[in-house]
Amino acid sequence: xxxxxxxxxxxxxxxxxxxxxxxxxxxxxxxxxxxxxxxxxxxxxxxxxxxxxxxxxxxxxxxxxxxxxxxxxxxxxxxxxxxxxxxxxxxxxxxxxxxxxxxxxxxxxxxxxxxxxxxxxxxxxxxxxxxxxxxxxxxxxxxxxxxxxxxxxxxxxxxxxxx
Amino acid sequence: xxxxxxxxxxxxxxxxxxxxxxxxxxxxxxxxxxxxxxxxxxxxxxxxxxxxxxxxxxxxxxxxxxxxxxxxxxxxxxxxxxxxxxxxxxxxxxxxxxxxxxxxxxxxxxxxxxxxxxxxxxxxxxxxxxxxxxxxxxxxxxxxxxxxxxxxxxxxxxxxxxxxxxxxxxxxxxxxxxxxxxxxxxxxxxxxxxxxxxxxxxxxxxxxxxxxxxxxxxxxxxxxxxxxxxxxxxxxxxxxxxxxxxxxxxxxxxxxxxxxxxxxxxxxxxxxxxxxxxxxxxx
Numbered sequence: 001x002x003x004x005x006x007x008x009x010x011x012x013x014x015x016x017x018x019x020x021x022x023x024x025x026x027x028x029x030x031x032x033x034x035x036x037x038x039x040x041x042x043x044x045x046x047x048x049x050x051x052x053x054x055x056x057x058x059x060x061x062x063x064x065x066x067x068x069x070x071x072x073x074x075x076x077x078x079x080x081x082x083x084x085x086x087x088x089x090x091x092x093x094x095x096x097x098x099x100x101x102x103x104x105x106x107x108x109x110x111x112x113x114x115x116x117x118x119x120x121x122x123x124x125x126x127x128x129x130x131x132x133x134x135x136x137x138x139x140x141x142x143x144x145x146x147x148x149x150x151x152x153x154x155x156x157x158x159x160x161x162x163x
Numbered sequence: 164x165x166x167x168x169x170x171x172x173x174x175x176x177x178x179x180x181x182x183x184x185x186x187x188x189x190x191x192x193x194x195x196x197x198x199x200x201x202x203x204x205x206x207x208x209x210x211x212x213x214x215x216x217x218x219x220x221x222x223x224x225x226x227x228x229x230x231x232x233x234x235x236x237x238x239x240x241x242x243x244x245x246x247x248x249x250x251x252x253x254x255x256x257x258x259x260x261x262x263x264x265x266x267x268x269x270x271x272x273x274x275x276x277x278x279x280x281x282x283x284x285x286x287x288x289x290x291x292x293x294x295x296x297x298x299x300x301x302x303x304x305x306x307x308x309x310x311x312x313x314x315x316x317x318x319x320x321x322x323x324x325x326x327x328x329x330x331x332x333x334x335x336x337x338x339x340x341x342x343x344x345x346x347x348x349x350x351x352x353x354x355x356x357x358x359x360x361x362x363x364x365x366x367x368x369x370x371x372x373x374x375x376x377x378x379x380x381x382x383x384x385x386x387x388x389x390x391x392x393x394x395x396x397x398x399x400x401x402x403x404x405x406x407x408x409x410x411x412x413x414x415x416x417x418x419x420x421x422x423x424x425x426x427x428x429x430x431x432x433x434x435x436x437x438x439x440x441x442x443x444x445x446x
Contacts, residue, residue, distance in 0.1 A: 009239065009241075012191050012239060012241050013241055013242065015187060015191065016187065016188075016191075016241050016242055016243065017242065019183055019184070019187045020179050020183070023177075023179055023180075023183050024174060024175070024177045024179075027177050028174060028177070037180065037183060037186050040183070040186065040187065040190075041186050041187070041189070042190075044190035045190050048191070089177065089178055090173060090176040090177055090178060091176040091177075091178055092172070092173060092176045098169065101166070102166070102169055102170040102172065102173050103173060105166055105167060105169075105170045106170040106173040106174065109170075120167065121174075124167045124168055124170075124171055125171050125174040125175075152167070155167065
């Protein structure tokens with residue numbers, strides 16, 4: 001097993017390199033800059049405090065994402081009102097014809113229940129494998145798969161309703 | 164579902180706030196002091212416990228405590244910015260390091276020095292990349308890896324203990340054969356001052372080093388025919404005449420200075436970078 005300060009170094013490097021991804025993940029859940037920053041900060045502090053629980057540096061990614069997503073889910077539970085999509089918070093050009101459709105779909109993801117939402121975000125936005133998602137959400141691959149299908153189905157229904 | 168993949172574009176366009184870096188570094192740092200204190204706790208009296216509790220529940224208190232010299236002597240160096248770009252004509256890879264240490268003034272000073280140097284190096288290589296590109300005929304080799312200009316700016320930590328931080332910034336650039344230049348930095352983390360060869364070897368450091376390097380050159384040449392340094396008779400002015408005022412050196416794990424010469428400085432290009440450890444005989 002690695003010494004604690006070595007693990008700390010690995011985590012510091014990992015976090016520093018991927019901080020923007022973590023921020024996007026958090027923002028996607030809470031749609032609020034300040035809250036997203038707090039989530040990232042809290043996740044890092046939690047990770048450092050629980051560093052001894054990371055048995056193998058190979059799992060740093062799934063381990064850290066699990067902490068991060070737990071923070072996100074707790075945050076949306078606390079949020080009384082749902083924050084909505086605000087185009088100023090994105091670097092997108094409105095010229096693209098498909099943009100409205102994309103925004104609809106992106107916003108529809110918020111309406112999924114947290115478990116389904118997490119699978120969609122990890123699979124499609126973070127391009128993770130089903131195996132990685134299973135490790136992060138601590139359920140087996142078959143459950144992950146069925147959650148993914150269910151999420152896609154529900155999304156289709158949600159979009160149809162809106163149009 | 165293709166459309167979900169498309170909406171990834173929205174996800175990736177989420178604006179990153181400027182203070183993300185600050186928040187992240189702060190979070191990483193907050194725990195540094197806490198972590199260190201946790202180790203000290205076994206020898207601490209119970210009075211300390213309250214102190215530790217405060218640190219654990221209150222990050223701003225922990226930050227304030229950061230400045231107390233007794234608590235932390237942990238300094239870490241990490242990549243604060245990484246930049247990678249590849250297209251048909253070039254591959255650019257830049258890693259900029261920064262340090263975190265308990266003395267904020269020292270930290271700021273060193274980080275400024277690093278940031279300025281990296282900026283300069285980036286500018287320099289931008290210019291030379293343009294120069295190199297002018298000389299390449301892209302017509303029949305476009306896209307081939309061999310026709311891409313390569314730039315790598317990186318760093319390497321040599322020593323980080325006992326309040327000494329020694330590291331090297333590396334710049335590589337070129338096409339096929341690349342040039343590699345090292346820039347060495349040695350800091351006393353208590354004062355924030357650069358450590359000089361004189362600090363390490365005393366007043367007659369120049370004499371000690373020059374003698375040692377000449378010996379080592381002779382030794383290496385005798386041992387291996389392929390080891391060749393420039394010498395007086397080569398009609399090249401680059402032979403080793405003695406160390407310069409701003410001599411590159413780093414400090415190794417034995418706390419000895421290692422004098423570094425870049426490519427071509429004292430030997431033909433194929434010899435690459437040359438290093439000489441100067442052992443302190445009194446140690």
